[in-house]
Amino acid sequence: MNLEILLKEHFGYDSFKIGQKEVITSILAGKHTLAMLPTGTGKSLCYQLPGLILSGHILVISPLLSLMQDQVEQFKRFGEKRVVALNSFLTQEEKNSVLRQLKKYKFIFISPEMLSVPFILRKLSELSISLFVVDEAHCISQWGYDFRPDYSKLGDIRQKLGDPLTLALTATATKQVRKDIIQSLSIENCRKVETTIDRPNIAFKVEKLAEYHDKQNRVVELVTKLQKPGIIYFSSKKLAEQMASLLAEKGICRTMAYHGGQDPNTRVLIQQQFIHGQLDVICATSAFGMGVNKENIRFIVHYHMPMQLESYLQEIGRAGRDGKLSIAILLYSPGDEHLPIQLAEGELPSEQQIDWLFSKIEQEVKYTDGNLHLNNHLCELGGFNEIQWRILEELINDTPQNNRKELQKTIQLFLKKRLTAKMNNIFHMKTWVESNVCRREFIMEYFDDELTNKVIPCCDQCGLQLKDYHSSIDHTKTTTNELSWMEYLGKILMKNELSE
Amino acid sequence: MKQIESISLYCLKKLNRERTIYSIYHLLNGKKSSQTIQDAHLFSLKHLFGIYDTLTRESFEIIIQNMIKKKWINNCGEQRFDLTPEGEVNLFHSNIPSFLNGWIYHQFTNDFWERLSLLVQVASNFVNHENQYIPIQKNKDVHFWLKTILKEIQVPRLEMGSMLFSELVDCFKEAKNADPSVLIFRLTGYQQIGLTPEQTAKRLNMDIHDYHIEFINIIHYLLQKINRETKNFPLLSLLIRDLKQNNELTISSRKTWTLLNQGYSLERIADIRHLKLSTIEDHFVEFALHINDFSIDDYVEKNLQDTILEISRQINSRQLKFIRDKVKTASYFQIRLVLAKYGER
C-alpha cells in the first residue's frame, strides 16, 4: 500500500511532514506509539490516515472542547462525515441520539470526563476499536504543565476497552513526562517517534530592560522595524488591548487585540483577518493560537514571561512555519516572575478555600451510595473555577472517603505538589532568561533533545543581528483604496464583474 | 450630536420626569420586566425597546454624565432629569433613525444578522468554487437553517452570489438616511473577512454607540422591507422564515410570556387566562430559569435577592422552607425566582 498516494488522494498533500510517516507506519504495524511532534506538524493526520485503512473505530481523547470542535470541522472539510464529538456541548437529546448510532461514526472524539461515565464506556466497549488516540498526552503527567486528573484514568479505561492499539500524541514533553505517559497508559513496549523540537529557522532573543515601563516603547520600536506579520503575547487582557490601541493610534501597523474576554464572533473575525493578511500584528493572550495555521508569521514577541518553557515553545512555534527566518523575542525586566507566580497560585484552589469547602461538607452530611456527594453549588460559593472544581471532584471521588480529615489532608498535599511543580516550571523559565549559555541548547537540554546542527543565526548568546529581521521594504501602510459598500458587496458576491 | 444622545433626550422628554434615567437604560436593553414593558407602551417608546441589548450600565451612565456636563439636561431629583432649553433645541434638530422598530423586531435582529452573514459567506464561496473555509457563524441553529434552505433553493449555486447581490442592492434603494455600509463591511466572503463592529465604526468615523444604533436601524429596515415585499426578494425572504422565539418554554408558559410582553401584570395574566396565580408564578420561575434577559428585579427587591442568596449559601441549602425560616419577609415565590435566576443549575 502506498501511503503517499493515499495522502495525495484523500488530503491533497504532496508529501508527509516530518515524523508523520514513521508514526503512521508504526501504527499500521500494530505497535503502540508515542509521538512527540512539534505543534503544527499535523499530528491529527497520524490517526486520520490510518483511519482510512483500519477497519474499526478510531477513538480520540482530547482535553479541550474548542479543540475538539475545530478538529471535527477540519474532518468535515476533508469530506469525512463519519465523525462526532462527544462532550458536554451536546444536549442530553443529542447525546442519546449519538450514542444510539455510535456504530455509524468512524472517528469518535471524546472528552476524558465523558469516558468515565460507565454507561458511555459500556457503549464504547461494544464497538471494535482499532485505535485509541490520546491527544495532548502530556496532560497525563503530574509533572506536565497542564495536568488533568481525569487523564490519569485513561490507563484503566484502556484496559476496560480491551487493550486497544494506542497512539499518544504530544508536542512538548520532558523525559519525565514521556515516562509518565508510557507508564500511565501501560504501553511499555511502545515505539517512540520523537522528532527534534528544534525549529532552526526561529532565532531567540531575550531583551533585558531596566524598568517594566520601558517595555511599551520597546515594543513600539520593535513592531515598527520588524518584518511582519507577528504576534505579541501578553499575560493580561488589558495590556493586550492597550498595546493594540497604541500601535493603531500611531499608525504603525494594522493590529487588533485578541483575548478570551472578547465575544466569540469578534474573536473568529480577528483570527481570520490575521490569517488572511488583513491584519499585521495580533496583541494576544495565550488564548490565541490554537488552530491558527498561518505559514508566514515572522516574529513572536513576549511582553510577559510565560509560566513554563513548554508554553513558550508552543507559542513561538507559531512563527516560521514556512521555514523562513523568524525571531522570538522575550522582554524581561527585574521582578517579572511575580506575575506568573501569582497566576500559578490562582490556578489552584487555596488552602483557605479547601478548609472552607470541608467545613461546608461537614454541614452537608450527604451520603449517596455511601459516598460523599459534592454539591455543585459549593463551586460557585467557594469561588472555585471550573478546572479547580473538576480536580477536586476527581480527587474526592478517587480517594477512600471513610476518613474526611484524611481526605482533606490528601487534597492539601496534592495541591502543594502541584504548586511545587508549577513553581519549578517558572524557575526553569527564569533560569533560561538569565542564563548565559546558548538559548537553543538550554531548551534542547531541558527536553532531553539533541542539537544536531548548529544553526546561524541562533540566539542572542551566540550572536545575532536584529536588523536581519527588519522589514526590507519601508512599510508605509498600503492604504487600500476604500471601496464603497456596493463595490465591496460586488467584490465578495460577483466573481468577475465588479472585482478587478 | 451623537445619535445615542438624541435618543436619550427623546426618551427623557417622553418620560416627562415620571421615571428615572435607568428606565431608559432598561428600555434600550429590552429588559423583560412588566415595568419596562409598561413604560414602553405608556410613553410611546415601543420602537426603542431592546435596540441596544449590549449597552452596559457604565457606558450609559457616561453618556448621561456627558449630557449633564454639556448642560442639556437638568437633574430634578431622584435620578430624574428634564431637558434644558439647549437640550430642547438639540432634540428639535435631531433625527432618530427612522426604521427602528424594536418592539416588533428586537427578538429577531440577531438571528437575522447571523443568517444573512452566513448566507453571504456561503454564496461568495460558491461563486469562487471554494468549499474549504471556516464558517464565520458558529451558531448551530443557523447552520441548520442554512442546510434546510440550501436544499430548497432552486437557483444554481454559482448564481446565488449575483442574485443575492441584486436583491440586497434593490432592497437598499429606498433606505433613506440609512447607510448600508454599516452592515455591508461586516460581511465575510471568499478570502475577505468582514470587519468587527469596532473596526466598522472606526472606518466610518462613527462613535461606537451610534454605529450600533445605525446597524440595528438598517437591520430593522431590511426586516420590514423583506417582510412587506416577500415576492420581490426570493432569497432574502428565506432569512425571515420561521424566525423562532424562546423554544425552551412550555406552550402554556409561552402564552403567559406573550401576555407579559404586552405589559400585563402577573395577577392580570392569571385573570385573563383563568388560571391560578400559583400556575402563573410557576411560569415566571420558568422564565427566570430559561430566559437570560428576564429580570426578576420587579418581583424581588435587589436587597432581598442578596439576602436570599446569602442565606441559601450560609445554610447551604436550596430548601425553600429553610430559607423562608431565615428570611421571613420573602415569599416562597420570591425565593424560587431568586434560586432559579442565580442558583446553580
Ligand SMILES: Nc1ncnc2c1ncn2[C@@H]1O[C@H](COP(=O)(O)OP(=O)(O)O)[C@@H](O)[C@H]1O
Ligand atoms: N503532510 C502534510 N502536508 C501539508 N500540510 C499538512 C500535512 N499534514 C497536516 N497538514 C496541515 O497542518 C496543519 C496542522 O495540523 P494539526 O494536526 O492541527 O497539527 P498539530 O496537532 O500537530 O498541531 C493542518 O492545517 C493540516 O491540514
Ligand SMILES: [Mg+2]
Ligand atoms: Mg493537535
Ligand SMILES: [Zn+2]
Ligand atoms: Zn545559540
